[in-house]
Amino acid sequence: MLRRVPFAAFLPAVLAVAIVVSAGCGRTVPGDGTAGERPAVDVPAQAMSTERKTAELAEGFPFQVPVYDAKVLSTQEVTPGTLWGYDLRSTEPAESVAEWYRRAYAGANWVLDREEPLEDGSGWGVALYLSKGAGAQSVITVRAEPGGSTSVSATVGLDAGIGDMF
Secondary structure, eight states: OOOOOOGGGTHHHHHHHHHHHHHTTOOBOTTTOSBOOOOOOOTTTTBOOHHHHHHHSOTTOOTTSOOBSSEEEEEEEEETTTEEEEEEEESSOHHHHHHHHHHHHHHTTOEEEEEEEOOSSSSOEEEEEEEETTTEEEEEEEEEOTTSOEEEEEEEEESSOGGGGO
């Protein structure tokens, strides 16, 4: 015989399943397939200032977009007013720089759509694919270089249609 059980009786079981499922959805360190701790980063302290962005990045670069505070190697305005690129070099570990980008972009309301490990035999690297709203997209590539430096290559588009790259 079936009897009716109030939903409240199932609530503890539903919450337990939700906790177990959410615990299994944790992020992993790119490329190693195991859960791990992310490096500690100081997003405000390691951000390029608006003054430096204006002086050193391509004309019109959106000052609201997070950029790691490192040596600017090159910069360009690919499409006037909509698409920019830059290359940086840092002495910080690549994993820390990548984590800075994850946190800085998240703090500016960007969404990390996906990340892909770069496995070409030259060392650790990751490509971060980010978006914001209907038209802002960014692809950040962070790679450990021989000698301990880190390279960053970025493309930032505002309504530029770089979604074809995704």
